[in-house]
Amino acid sequence: SYPALAARTAVVTGAASGIGAATARQLAAGGARVALLARRADRLDALAADINAAGGQALAVTADVTDQASVDAAAKAVHDAYGRVDLVVNNAGVMLANPLADGRLDEWTRMIDTNLTGVLRVVHAFTPDLTAAAADGRTADLVNVSSIASHVLFPDYAVYGATKAAVTQLSAALRTELGPRDVRVSAVEPGLTDTELGGHIDNPALREQLGGMFTAIPALTSEDVADLIAYTVSRPRHVNLRQSVVLPTRQA
Numbered sequence: 001s002y003p004a005l006a007a008r009t010a011v012v013t014g015a016a017s018g019i020g021a022a023t024a025r026q027l028a029a030g031g032a033r034v035a036l037l038a039r040r041a042d043r044l045d046a047l048a049a050d051i052n053a054a055g056g057q058a059l060a061v062t063a064d065v066t067d068q069a070s071v072d073a074a075a076k077a078v079h080d081a082y083g084r085v086d087l088v089v090n091n092a093g094v095m096l097a098n099p100l101a102d103g104r105l106d107e108w109t110r111m112i113d114t115n116l117t118g119v120l121r122v123v124h125a126f127t128p129d130l131t132a133a134a135a136d137g138r139t140a141d142l143v144n145v146s147s148i149a150s151h152v153l154f155p156d157y158a159v160y161g162a163t164k165a166a167v168t169q170l171s172a173a174l175r176t177e178l179g180p181r182d183v184r185v186s187a188v189e190p191g192l193t194d195t196e197l198g199g200h201i202d203n204p205a206l207r208e209q210l211g212g213m214f215t216a217i218p219a220l221t222s223e224d225v226a227d228l229i230a231y232t233v234s235r236p237r238h239v240n241l242r243q244s245v246v247l248p249t250r251q252a
């Protein structure tokens with residue numbers, strides 16, 4: 001646990017499961033107040049109850065990052081409960097896989113709207129908080145969860161990889177706007193991590209292929225990635241890990 005997390009106010013998107021839920025737990029364990037955003041209210045309520053029972057502070061806020069009104073309402077709920085936010089983890093994401101030739105416009109749209117435009121909606125909602133916190137001399141962080149898929153090319157994951165490459169590029173570019181205002185921007189790029197992410201793939205062969213990757217090598221756990229995020233936001237204020245890749249040791 002990192003003492004630098006105490007007294008911070010965080011928003012974690014995609015906190016209903018996987019990396020987001022683990023990140024919320026670690027930030028809360030370090031003393032941060034954490035707003036949990038995702039669509040599944042039951043999951044968020046259970047996680048908030050767990051964190052609060054363990055002595056932490058968490059708030060469940062149902063939100064869909066593909067819906068501007070929903071993001072606006074979530075930002076208002078967070079501000080009403082916690083005031084200004086100084087730590088944002090953009091983690092909500094979907095990974096759908098199919099050959100590009102299949103022309104799955106539905107999947108392309110959903111991935112772009114969640115993984116890229118969703119990040120932008122959340123950035124827009126909370127950047128004023130981050131810059132105000134930094135102007136007050138507080139540590140302020142924007143962490144975007146990208147992927148090794150932004151560098152490594154996987155057939156049938158072209159659009160997913162494109163959204164993640166965009167998130168990495170967006171993060172580096174945003175640093176040029178926010179860094180001079182003392183807001184850190186970090187892209188965290190995990191490799192194979194054991195979560196629900198692959199569960200939405202509707203192509204049986206590709207689901208099987210992904211399953212095979214999990215049997216071939218020991219994957220990261222959500223906690224492994226959460227630990228990197230907690231580390232990243234716990235550095236001294238003048239230290240910004242711009243881009244971090246974390247892979248299972250056996251992942252090439």
Ligand code: NDP
Nearest residue numbers: 014016017018019039040064065092093147193195196197
């Ligand atoms: P999960 O599927 O467990 O988590 C994804 C989370 O995003 C869920 O909590 C889901 O909650 C939320 N989410 C999805 N769509 C929306 C939406 N429209 N609005 C709000 N929340 C949404 O998978 P991971 O934990 O693996 O994924 C987290 C991030 O990590 C993703 O960005 C993923 O791309 C990235 N990543 C994962 C890797 C892996 O191997 N697992 C590797 C590299 C990166 P709900 O459905 O309730 O909304």
